[in-house]
Amino acid sequence: MSVSILSASRSAAPQISFVVASYNSRPYLISAVRSALAQQGITLEVLIVDDGSTDGSIEDARQLAHDDDRVRLLQTTHNLGPAGARNMAIDQMRGQWYAVLDSDDLLTPGRSLALLDLAELHQADLVADNLLVFGECVSPHPLYHLSTSGSAYIMGIEEYFERSHLFGPVPSPGYMKPMIRKSVIEAHKARYNEGLRIGEDDELIVRLLASGCRYAITCEPLYHYRKHAGSISHRLSAGNAERMFIAECNVRTLVGPALASSKAYRGRWKALRRGVAFSLSIEALKQRRFASAITALARSPSALWLYRLPAIARWQKITGRV
Numbered sequence: 001m002s003v004s005i006l007s008a009s010r011s012a013a014p015q016i017s018f019v020v021a022s023y024n025s026r027p028y029l030i031s032a033v034r035s036a037l038a039q040q041g042i043t044l045e046v047l048i049v050d051d052g053s054t055d056g057s058i059e060d061a062r063q064l065a066h067d068d069d070r071v072r073l074l075q076t077t078h079n080l081g082p083a084g085a086r087n088m089a090i091d092q093m094r095g096q097w098y099a100v101l102d103s104d105d106l107l108t109p110g111r112s113l114a115l116l117d118l119a120e121l122h123q124a125d126l127v128a129d130n131l132l133v134f135g136e137c138v139s140p141h142p143l144y145h146l147s148t149s150g151s152a153y154i155m156g157i158e159e160y161f162e163r164s165h166l167f168g169p170v171p172s173p174g175y176m177k178p179m180i181r182k183s184v185i186e187a188h189k190a191r192y193n194e195g196l197r198i199g200e201d202d203e204l205i206v207r208l209l210a211s212g213c214r215y216a217i218t219c220e221p222l223y224h225y226r227k228h229a230g231s232i233s234h235r236l237s238a239g240n241a242e243r244m245f246i247a248e249c250n251v252r253t254l255v256g257p258a259l260a261s262s263k264a265y266r267g268r269w270k271a272l273r274r275g276v277a278f279s280l281s282i283e284a285l286k287q288r289r290f291a292s293a294i295t296a297l298a299r300s301p302s303a304l305w306l307y308r309l310p311a312i313a314r315w316q317k318i319t320g321r322v
Helices: 029-037 057-067 081-092 111-122 157-163 182-187 200-210 238-260 263-286 290-299 301-319
Strands: 004-006 016-022 044-050 071-075 097-100 126-135 152-154 179-181 215-227
Touching: 016 029, 016 057, 016 081, 029 044, 029 057, 044 057, 044 081, 057 071, 071 081, 081 200, 097 111, 097 182, 111 126, 111 152, 111 179, 111 215, 157 200, 157 238, 157 263, 179 182, 200 215, 200 238, 238 263, 263 290, 263 301, 290 301
Parallel strands: 016 044, 016 097, 044 071, 126 215
Antiparallel strands: 004 071, 097 179, 126 179, 152 215
């Protein structure tokens, strides 16, 4: 793969490197990047990685880089997906902290400084916040209902497993958009799994937590998470589900038998197997391969319960309760 870089500032290393993986994001890219540039009380750079866009959004990225030397544009030679695009930026970042910013989302102006203060207070290696969900036919609301005695807390790996169930009753913490110390990324040679198009964030966080990293989370929704028809996280094809399952098999080996046999992890594993069976059966039914659908469900009969999800999603769209 080759990398093209436009507009690289030569000033001192910034505190935060925002990484924006951009693929056909023209309706939202400028607003997302400007929300990063508007962060208060910090030094920063924004690395836009154009991942083979065909909608003209790369022209917006070029203009952003031309107008502000804190913006750097990288280009892939072909579409790599979010994991590959972010890994390219990690290799190029100069900041003390790595920060995820999806190309269709927004940051509140004080978000970064608040997270840096949180990291200092708790001596954390990773920090994140609640998400404010907004978008088309969506009533703005926090994604997580975090009940704690204070405004922030430390999330350990077992609690992470308890909350991160595919198609579970509560949103997975894998949706959070963390900031990670560059020193931690370098020490653990942390990179996203480029075989994943969905769930790459979750796997990276699990690997860091399994390595002993400290994860502090504030209950304040400082990151604005947009939902719309094109959102990648809304789609889980059978192929993506199977890739997630393969990646999770490696995670089980990584965390070791003691943690893999814990109640917290067993629930995550069971939910993943159920979700994979559901996705495989749905795709088989769409292709009128009824025997294959039955076979998939036979491997995890509880997947039948997930057939209620399409009806719930349709009702939420009608009522605006997304």
